[in-house]
Amino acid sequence: MIKEFNGNNTWRKRAISLVPIIYEVTVSPIPGKVSILQDGSIVVEVGGIEMGQGLWTKVKQMTAFALSSNLSNADDDDENLLDKIRVIQTDSLSLVQSGFTAGSTTSESSCAAVKLCCDILVERLMPIKNRLWEQTGSVKWEALITAGHLESVNFAANAYYVPVAGTGDYLNYGAAVSEVEINLLTGETRILQSDMIYDCGQSLNPAVDLGQT
Incomplete structure (x- = not known):
């Protein structure tokens, strides 16, 4: 033509x-922090900077997925953790070793760091969820968080994602x-x-x- x-x-x-x-x-190490407040809302901090690439959207989705897949009930229509999550901007003091945002890998590393944080929180909360499930047959998110606060569970988790050797570089x-x-x-x-x-x-x-x- x-x-x-x-x-x-x-x-x-x-x-x-x-x-x-x-x-x-080249995937770089990056820190993350996930905190669950007493009202059930979730605050997330990552070392990457949101500059229009959709970083915070992906981080929120990863947080919701990592927590809800283990701690929420599939039959509860009102359990939408995504609406409870907000990402806040950090600085080099609140999250040290944050590195720099570049190379289209920050979303990947930040989400990996957030998942590590959520895994820690899930491990802390699973015994409480299992106990409540045996007692009532259903566990609402707010009820789980309230029970956790009454038992003085640490609702803040930090993690530092470091790529496993051989996985940090690809084409x-x-x-x-x-x-x-x-x-x-x-x-x-x-x-x-x-x-x-x-x-x-x-x-x-x-x-x-x-x-x-």
């Missing part, structure tokens, strides 16, 4: 640009193809169409990844 167009037009020409890419990813692949038209008289350039393919791996949130791309 390009060749046919160029053969039929003297002053306008089209061309295809194909750019493949191989990006070497991402992608390609972009654009169809461009140039007016040889005026120099006007028009991008008629662009297509991108990017390997997001196991996406935490396809909609966010699509938006970032």
